Structure formats: C-alpha cells, structure tokens
Amino acid sequence: MEGECKVTLDTAVDKDTEKQATQRLQPSSKITTALLVFTLCLAAAAAAVLIVNRHTEVDHTLRQISNVRAAIHLEGVHNSKLNTSVEWKDRVDQSHSQGGLELKNNEIVIPRDGLYFVYSQASFRVSCRNDNADDTSSHPMVHLSHTVQRWSRSYGNDDVKRDYATILHSIRTACQKTTSSDSDEDGSWYSAVYMGAVFNLYRGDTLRTLMEEEMLNKLEDDPGKTFFGVFAL
Incomplete structure (x- = not known):
C-alpha cells in the first residue's frame, strides 16, 4: 500500500508541474504569435508600398517616353x-x-x-x-x-x-x-x-x-x- 501511494503522489506532482509549466508558457506563446503576426503584417504592408511605388515609377517612365x-x-x-x-x-x-x-x-x-x-x-x-x-x-x-x-x-x-x-x-x-x-x-x-x-x-x-x-x-x-x-x- 505504501508503494502505491508513493506512485500516486508522484503522478499528481508531475501533472501539477506540467499544468504550471503550461500556464507559464501560454502567455509567452501568445505574445510570440502576436509579434509574428504583427511582423508579417508590416512586411506585407512594406511590400505593398514597394509594389505601388514601383508601379508608379514605371508609369511615370512610360509617360515620359510617350511624351518625347x-x-x-x-x-x-x-x-x-x-x-x-x-x-x-x-x-x-x-x-x-x-x-x-x-x-x-x-x-x-x-x-x-x-x-x-x-x-x-x-x-x-x-x-x-x-x-x-x-x-x-x-x-x-x-x-x-x-x-x-x-x-x-x-x-x-x-x-x-x-x-x-x-x-x-x-x-x-x-x-x-x-x-x-x-x-x-x-x-x-x-x-x-x-x-x-x-x-x-x-x-x-x-x-x-x-x-x-x-x-x-x-x-x-x-x-x-x-x-x-x-x-x-
């Protein structure tokens, strides 16, 4: 009986430890995910700006050529x-x-x-x-x-x-x-x-x-x- 109680106690401790660790990791994971999404949004916005600027430059160049x-x-x-x-x-x-x-x-x-x-x-x-x-x-x-x-x-x-x-x-x-x-x-x-x-x-x-x-x-x-x-x- 004594051995069985010991085993049960160890299991309970392991579950509590895992739960605490999970609780500690969840906020960190959410922050990391949010930062990643934010970074991706910034990168997409920057790419869109570059594409628009490039398109504008090409149009301007074509207008200049056509006006010659x-x-x-x-x-x-x-x-x-x-x-x-x-x-x-x-x-x-x-x-x-x-x-x-x-x-x-x-x-x-x-x-x-x-x-x-x-x-x-x-x-x-x-x-x-x-x-x-x-x-x-x-x-x-x-x-x-x-x-x-x-x-x-x-x-x-x-x-x-x-x-x-x-x-x-x-x-x-x-x-x-x-x-x-x-x-x-x-x-x-x-x-x-x-x-x-x-x-x-x-x-x-x-x-x-x-x-x-x-x-x-x-x-x-x-x-x-x-x-x-x-x-x-």
Missing part, C-alpha cells in the same frame, strides 16, 4: 561612293534623333504610325559661265532638283521588294549659261532647293533622298546647308 516627340535631323555630305544620293549623318553638328526615329542604310525609319512632317534641303554651287565663248546661240539653263521617296508595306511591298514612291520633288532653274556673268569671278551661283509637307506614315516605312549624279559634285555640304529631317505631329 519623335524627331530626327540629319546633315548631308557628298560621298563619291554614292551616285544617287547625299550621304546623311546623324552624329555631326546640329544633327540629332529621338523618340524612335533612326537613320539606317542612309534612310530614315519610321517607328510608329502617325502624322509626320518631312522636310529636306539641298544646297548647290553651280557655274553659270559658258566656257564655249564661240557658241552665242545656245544658252542652256542650269536646273537643280531634289527628291524624297517613301518605301512602305502599305504599297504591297515586303522586305525583298523595294519599290519606292516619290512623296516630295522639287526642281528649279538656278541660272542660264552665259559667256559673261554678273556673279563672282569664277561664274559660280549658290542656290538651294527646299521642300516639306505632312504625311501619314506607318511603322516600318523608310524615307530616302535621290539626286542626279551630276548635281552631287556641286553639293554644298557645309553645316546647315544640306539637311534631311522628320518630326512627329
């Missing part, structure tokens, strides 16, 4: 290797490009559908002196011309078929050949051909210029004299 008006301005120089066009430069003097318009293979590439103002000027130095002093019956006129052409898939073209359509063309008479001239001593005259107009262009369209080969040698390619450009409206 597409424009390109090129300077022209004579290149003896080209016999049908001026060589256009996009990183010299006042030339620039933005908004997706770019120079590729000596052509301007349109980045997106829209209305664009296309313009170009070619300046020349031509001789109006008739070197044949014996020929007084013929006084040929000196003509200057400049052309801008467009390639577009809307014409039924593809990347292989490169059929161009003229969208700007200007021709003017600079002078008449004479045996005597009132211009400078070497009989040279300076003249420019300018043209520009608004066109509805499509993404992937390209624009190029054409010029008669005999006129390329007379091209004035000092800064600001010969240029080619496009800007979105």
Whole structure:
C-alpha cells in the first residue's frame, strides 16, 4: 500500500508541474504569435508600398517616353561612293534623333504610325559661265532638283521588294549659261532647293533622298546647308 501511494503522489506532482509549466508558457506563446503576426503584417504592408511605388515609377517612365516627340535631323555630305544620293549623318553638328526615329542604310525609319512632317534641303554651287565663248546661240539653263521617296508595306511591298514612291520633288532653274556673268569671278551661283509637307506614315516605312549624279559634285555640304529631317505631329 505504501508503494502505491508513493506512485500516486508522484503522478499528481508531475501533472501539477506540467499544468504550471503550461500556464507559464501560454502567455509567452501568445505574445510570440502576436509579434509574428504583427511582423508579417508590416512586411506585407512594406511590400505593398514597394509594389505601388514601383508601379508608379514605371508609369511615370512610360509617360515620359510617350511624351518625347519623335524627331530626327540629319546633315548631308557628298560621298563619291554614292551616285544617287547625299550621304546623311546623324552624329555631326546640329544633327540629332529621338523618340524612335533612326537613320539606317542612309534612310530614315519610321517607328510608329502617325502624322509626320518631312522636310529636306539641298544646297548647290553651280557655274553659270559658258566656257564655249564661240557658241552665242545656245544658252542652256542650269536646273537643280531634289527628291524624297517613301518605301512602305502599305504599297504591297515586303522586305525583298523595294519599290519606292516619290512623296516630295522639287526642281528649279538656278541660272542660264552665259559667256559673261554678273556673279563672282569664277561664274559660280549658290542656290538651294527646299521642300516639306505632312504625311501619314506607318511603322516600318523608310524615307530616302535621290539626286542626279551630276548635281552631287556641286553639293554644298557645309553645316546647315544640306539637311534631311522628320518630326512627329
């Protein structure tokens, strides 16, 4: 009997100890759980703020990009290797490009559908002196011309078929050949051909210029004299 009582007493003590320990642990566990939940809420809130800020920054950046008006301005120089066009430069003097318009293979590439103002000027130095002093019956006129052409898939073209359509063309008479001239001593005259107009262009369209080969040698390619450009409206 004595041994049985002892066993029973030990069991009771163990249960009381466990209950007290449990009572001591329960408040601590609740505090820990509350802190964990609070920490998780803070982390979720911080993540939400970061996502919102990131989304706002992306929207702001996209608005900035969309607000950049597409424009390109090129300077022209004579290149003896080209016999049908001026060589256009996009990183010299006042030339620039933005908004997706770019120079590729000596052509301007349109980045997106829209209305664009296309313009170009070619300046020349031509001789109006008739070197044949014996020929007084013929006084040929000196003509200057400049052309801008467009390639577009809307014409039924593809990347292989490169059929161009003229969208700007200007021709003017600079002078008449004479045996005597009132211009400078070497009989040279300076003249420019300018043209520009608004066109509805499509993404992937390209624009190029054409010029008669005999006129390329007379091209004035000092800064600001010969240029080619496009800007979105």
